[in-house]
Amino acid sequence: MRKDLAMDLAPRSGEFDLLSYWKVVRERRWTILGIAGVIVAVVLVATLLTKPTYRASSTLQIERETIKVVNSDALASADSPYDRDFYQTQFELLKSRSLALRVIQDLNLINDPYFSGGAKPKAPGGPRAAPAAGDIRQREQALIGAVQGGLTIEPVSNSRLVRISFDAADAGLAARVANAYADAFIASNIERRFGASAYAKKYLEERLAELKGRLADSEKQLVGFAEKQQIISVGEGEPSLSAQNLSALNALLAKAQDERIRAEAQWRQANAGSGMGMPEVVDNALIQSLRQSRATLAGQYQEKSASFKADYPEMVQLKGQIAELDRQIATEVNNIRSSVNSRYGAAKAQEDLLARRIQLLKGDVLDLANRSIQYNILKRETATNQQIYDALLQRYKEIGVAGGIGANNISIVDRAEVPGGPYKPNLRRNVAFALIFGLVLGTLAAFLLKFLDRRIRSSKALEALTGRPVLGIIPKLEAGTTPAQASANARSPFSESYRSVRTALQFATPHGLPRTLLVTSPGSSEGKSTSAAELAHNIAQLGRRVVLIDADLRNPSLHKALGRSNAVGLSNVLAGAAEVSAALQDVEGAGFALITSGPLPPNPPELLGGDGLIRLLEQLSAQFEIVIIDGPPVLGLADAPLLASRAEATLLVVMADVTRSDAVHGALQRLSATHGNVLGTLFTRWDMRGDGEYGYGGYGYYQYGASDR
Structure with missing residues (x-):
């Protein structure tokens, strides 16, 4: 979007400004309504001519x-x-x-x-012919x-x-x-x-017949292989007979090993020492009785040894009895030892026998496992074929039942009924859609025209374009009202606006009003001459000595507007044909002096570019406080840039809704090329009625306090 249009539609203070968009719609309302009207008319005619459906x-x-x-x-x-x-x-x-x-x-x-x-085709001269x-x-x-x-x-x-x-x-x-x-x-x-x-159903019948044959073949192969390899099945998931026997023998071997270990422990204990500590000896009643009798006899022998000698008959008898008891005890202990040895030998023999039997069964089991590999393959194939056959048979039966139900x-x-009225065209709907579409299309066209329109329509757009402040906004005069008539009323918006420009110029430079001010515009008829005269008049009202120079040596207008003679003027002074005092004219009632353009020279740039203009401005600056120059348009001429280079400041006048943005941009470039000091712009002939810019509400801002008191 162009910069000036973007500024026209830009939000204020960061808010979404619908008023700017409404302004575009209001300005182009006839375009919008015209497009909508054309579309509605076309749709209406097309609808009326369309055959009902x-x-x-x-x-x-x-x-x-x-x-x-x-x-x-x-x-x-x-x-x-x-x-x-x-x-x-x-x-x-x-x-x-x-x-x-x-x-x-x-x-x-x-x-x-x-x-x-x-058309119903019929055979010529007879009944309708049957088509091929x-x-x-x-x-x-x-x-x-x-x-x-x-x-x-x-x-x-x-x-x-x-x-x-x-x-x-x-x-x-x-x-x-x-x-x-x-x-x-x-x-x-x-x-x-x-x-x-x-x-x-047909597919399943074919598959069932095929699977039935495959199942019979796999079962025959399974039975034949079992007979050949002498494989006996004891049940689904059950181990073979050899495996069952091996498992039982493993349990017996573990029990035999346990018994042999206990017997070996007893045997080792029996063969170690006298054997009197063996549990069988301790628990034997005979041995304990014999040991008790021996202890009694040993006590008697010890008691009598104090009175008798060892060869005493009674002592010899006691000693013989004790020896007999020892022999009997040793005999019983040896018997117990023999019994323990026998048990150990029997346990070890049983363990060895079971181990040898297990070794033989292991070979049988491994041999059966090798022979069962192919058997298990055949068995799984048979089971798979049986499952597939059962599943397909079940599906076949279900399809046979479901196929005859007809759900x-x-x-x-x-059900459809004969419609009572046409579905389309719908006159109301078509006209409503056409109106909505026309308004939308017209609005888009309005914004497109706004985008393509390079005319400056607001002071915000002008300020954004130039990068310089708008020093004043001059309202558009009513039809039939001249600038002189509007200026005669001190409270008119026209007069108030120029006084506001004067106030802005008082703060435009560090020393107040610029001593030399050039008033120009990008093109002709934009209000620069009127603005120069009004500024001269308003500044003179401050008691300042002001001189106004008509420097437009191609199309001068001040002498006509102010009713003065143009016989001697700026061209005469610059050409050296007249003195400054001869060119000065007083404007009665305005309070400022005037130098008209004088006779139009054949070469205005040569006169304005010479030293005569510098000397003239020096003389006038010594005699007057403010020198205002009404210059020619900037574009297409070399005069205005020359004057801008001589003046202290330049005021660029832009006409609302007429001056194009590219013209303003070009004028600023030309003035900047000659080092012209453009203080700001002046926005003229602005139609404030109904415009909400700055929120002034049209002329009300300038008419504040204008009522009779």
Whole structure:
């Protein structure tokens, strides 16, 4: 977007400014209304000339699955009941060419006057000739596009309903076709289901016969291999006889090893020392009785040894009795030791026997395992064939039951009725849409024209374009009012605006009003001469000595506006043909002096570019406080840049709604090229009525306090 337009539509203070957009719409309102009116008129005429079209609709309910009378899964993949792909498939089937062809054939549409244009071919001079089959096929194929063109499939949102609509110029035909589509879709769906069942049944019959033979062959191979390898099955999942025996012998071997370990421990204890500490000895009652008797005799012997000598007969008798008891005890201990040794030998022999038997059984089990590899393969193959055969047989029976039930997952909710009125064209709707579209298009055109329009329409756009302040906004005068008349009223908006410009100029430089001020504009007739005269008048009202110079040596106007003679003026002074005092004229009632342009010279740039202008400005600056120069336009002439280089400051006058942004930009470039000091701009002939810029409410800002008191 161009910079000036962007500023026109820019928000104020960071807010979204709808007023700027409303201004564009209001300025281009006739363009918007004109475009809308043309579009409405075109649509209205087209609607009135359009042949009425009738729409009839039938409604179907499509379920994902049928009611399951038997526990039989669908032949298709069991997807989610809310699968969108399923319903999208149904909608596409409704739009298919095959279904359209079926409707054409069911209703015999090739002979319907609506599609045949009212012509019914007949044989010349006799009954109607029967068309060839190829011709009928071609005519049916040609009608498919026409039938599909009038068809509309509308899924009802958040439901399992779909609306089938058909548009035609014949209301009865629209209803017949809509109902025929519903009937044909249901019939084709049932046919597809029966076709799928029949195909599946035939396929399963072939597979069952094949699998039955394979199952018989695998069972024969399994039995033959078992007989050849002497493999006896003791049950499904049960180990073989050899494995069972090996397991039992392993348990017996573990028990024998435990008994041998205990017997070996007893044997080692019995062979270590006197053996008196063996549990069998300790627990033996005879040995304990003998030991007790010996202890008694030993006590007697010890007691009598104090009185008798060892060879005393009684002492010899006691000693013999003790020796006999020791012999008897040793005999009993040796018997117990022999018993322990025997048990240990028997336990070790049993363990060795079991170990040898287990070694033999291990070989048998490993040999059986090697021979069972092929047996297990044959057994698994037989089981797999049996499972597949049972599953296919079950499916075959289910399909046979389900195929004869005839359930359907599609039903008609509402049949199409003959419409009572046309569906289109809808005059109200078309006109409303045309009006809305026209207004939108007109609004877009208005903003496009605004974008293409390079005229400056607001002070904000001017300030953004130049990068310099707008020192004043001069309102547009009422029709028939001259600047002199407006200036005569001190309280008029025209006068107030120039006084505000004067105030702005008082703060434009560090020393106040510029001593030499050039007033120019990008083009002609933009109000620069009027502005120069008004500024001279308003500054003079401050009591300052002001001189106004008409430096437009090509098209001067101040002498006419102020009613002064132009016989001697600026051109005479610059050419050296007259003194400054001869060119000065007093403007009665205005309070400032005037130097008109004088006779028009053939070479204005040479006069303005010479030293005469510098000397003139020096003389006038010594005599007057403020020198205001009314210069020619900037563009296309070299005069204004020369004057800008001589003046202390330059004021660029821009006319609202007339001056183009590129003209202002070019003028600033030319003035900057000669080092002209452009203080700011002056926005003239601005129509403030109804404009909300700055929120002044039109002329009310300048008329504040203007009422009679």
